[in-house]
Amino acid sequence: MAPTVAAMGPSDSVIWGISYDWGNYENDIEELTGIDTNAANEDLEEAADYAGFILESDQVVSGMTQFFIESWDDDDAVEITDANGDTHEVTKRVTELTIRHGNLGDSGFTTAWTDENESIDIWMSASVEQLFVIDAVYTEYVDDEMMVYGGDLDMSGEFSLESNMEFNLQVIAADEVLAPELGMGFSVSFEIPSITSEWRADEPLDYLHHLSEEPTEESNNGSEGGEYQSGLVEGDFSTITGYSMMLSIEGIPAEDFDINLDAFNVQLSDSIPGQGTFSEDMTVFSGAMWDWDCPPVGGVENVNTDPSSNETVSAQCGLAPPISMGMASMMGISMMMAFDSGVQELFSAIEEQVGAWLEEIAPEEDTFVCDNGEEIPAEWENDGEIDCDDGSDENESGGDGTYTCDNGQVIPASWVNDGEEDCEDGSDEDGSEDVFQKYIDMFEALNNSNLQKTMEAFGEKLEELVEDNDPSEPLANLDDMCPIMFWDTSNSRVLGMALMATDGGEDYEVLLGPEILGVKQHSYELSVQYLTGQDARDAKLDTLGLIELRDLAPDSKHDVEELYDILGEDFLPDLDQTDTDQDGVIDYFDQDDDGDGMFDWEDPDPLSPPEPVEGESTGNSVPGLGIIATISLLGAAMLVPRREE
């Protein structure tokens, strides 16, 4: 996807944003809460080891999340025609919203338990990929008194989510083997190559005044906001809605269930293009809470909006929307229209298909009508017990709980299909019990093994270990987290935001946010960054071109080496084992390919080869031979008759 509207504002724009590197997620959790997620994995492994089986698990998260809000005024006067055809002289207030979120998550789990005759092996791998990219530019038309006459919106974006899971199980019990392999996955994506919309108000709206004047009983009927309706939002869009679903099963005991397939794989996929126009009533919900504070932050504070200088600006504190509510409303309406169009066909198909599946899986419960009109569940008919008052549900047995064999012998109805032949001619057994007997035997064998004892020991040990791992008190008190916004009352523009948290005391410290004069900043080592001023401008410039998942969450920063150690080759079956720098770490896992001590993503020249050792060959001079080539050469050499023969 190529965003069509991403751009940079002027150097004097107001800009702020947040950046987070998911690669440090576990460290951040530990830093803030004291909980070591790696220690939790180790606890699991240690408890399993204590109980006498093998258990290994790990999870890896990587990627990046960034968003920036940049706004500026274009003071050149322009003329705008409102919905009534009247012309007004206005100026432009431009707001750009940039969102980049790319995230990879992998987790794996293996366990192996065995006693003398039984064993259970489980192998599981799951992955998630997320992408969320939005670029939106909103131009709002205002007059000298901050009255709004309309706005224009250009935006593009993409949302996608993919998840896959593989599960392999092997159970050996009662001299039987059950080894099904299950794979399933899905992906959904919604791409917006472009949305363009225009809003022209019937009459000028004053919702920007919520940030310039504190609401009073008189000015706002005592409320802190309100709903404004004026004019139409009209626009056009193009979308691409995609999805895929996959299910594969192997190793099913097909013969037990009379199925002529051992493995099957089903995939559905679609990519639905959509485009259209829309015209909707424009509704703006706006408001600001001026009396919101996070002590000692509240009222008016001096906030540094550009770390390159020590200057601070006076900012009003409270809660307010971070972007103009005109922009938020236009984005909401435009995206809703595009989304509706894109997924309408898909949703109706899913709805009907799911309904059909549900009907197949769980049909409406059949009922049996007794001779006296009473209704009972159909499966109670001929179950060996009289359920109708008149006994008419036991029609095969004459209503007395008996079953008449083909040879005329009468036996209790409950003996039918119980796995034992009770009629002399065997007509009470239709063979259905035999199919499940194997599994009943396996279950009983497992039940008689030391599995239950092992699990009890595992649970007790894990409880003990987790207790040790749990920190006595959290480092930061996240329960008291408090968000707060800062805005400039002179131009009704939001300057930034902060997340405040207490460290166990009464007052808040800045967990995430700008420097606030006289307020303590946190002392944790977190990878979340609050960016403002030139820092934000630089970061935004770097991130604008990152629009693909692998741009935001490259494989090189997604270190799954430990997962590979746990899950083995099945985790990455086609993994290229090349180790270019011959450092013992294959290229796929090598995060320092040139061995210069810098991670590849920080290294300006990540592939510059290390100095070759004198006299050592640096390349493969003989290409590898394929199996066919080998066989052909061997065959040709051996089959050609020798001169002496």
Add this chain to the structure above:
Amino acid sequence: MRKSEFATLLLAATFLLMAWAGSWFEIVAEGTYTEGLDREPTIHTQYLIDSSQESFEMSIENSTPLLLYWLEREDVSPEPTNQNENSSEPPADVPSGDGGSDPCSGSCLDRARSWVGLTMFTLFATLYLSSARPSTLTRATVALVWLLGTVVILTAVPLAAAADFGISGGEDSGGESSTGGFDTNTQETVEVDQFAHFEQDEDMGLSFDGISFTYDSVGFDLGLLAEGDRQAVIDSAPVEGEPGYESLIGFHGEMTVGPGSILTWWLLTTPLIIVNLWSPRDSLEEE
């Protein structure tokens, strides 16, 4: 044993192992809805038999219009039960009792696998014997076993699979076909059935991969129309723009049925058999 004979045996073992490990029988089909559905949904299917399992893969591209079509169409084909009532044949779901239609109790394929395995082993054994103790008899046996193996690969595996599926019994599975019912007994003339003005064209040919079938059909699916609108379409095929034209469904399908890579590897043993047959007579005399 001379080096060339050893090489022959080595190659034969390799080819036979590759044949055993490859696919034994494949049905690959692709069908595209060329008329009536948006974005031409395409169904790819592959049914494969190898030495250990039968597997089936299906993928549907541009699946949404096809799912909607399958879900929304009404089955207007006449119920087959009326025909059975007047028929002297027993209903399909009544077991025959003597197991005559299922000669190997659903495990014909397992038997076929045994035959293939046995044939491969026998071919290797006779080749070895022919190398160790060459004689006209052993060489003829090699050729005979090879011919027998070819027949087993070409016929036993697909026939066994067909028998396991019950196809040989001539029973209709009763399921709806992936063509959306195009293979029902609809005639090409106007008739009250699932499709009106139904036309189809079939073709069959031989290729290196096996037997190829192509199938094209077009017709008006009455199940997509309201009950009251069907007669008008039955009476006269609507043209584009007329009511009822939206029920026009066109389908193009291609299917290839044939032995999988087992045949390729098996045929690679042909030169070895020929070498074995035509090796110099002095080797016989040397013995």
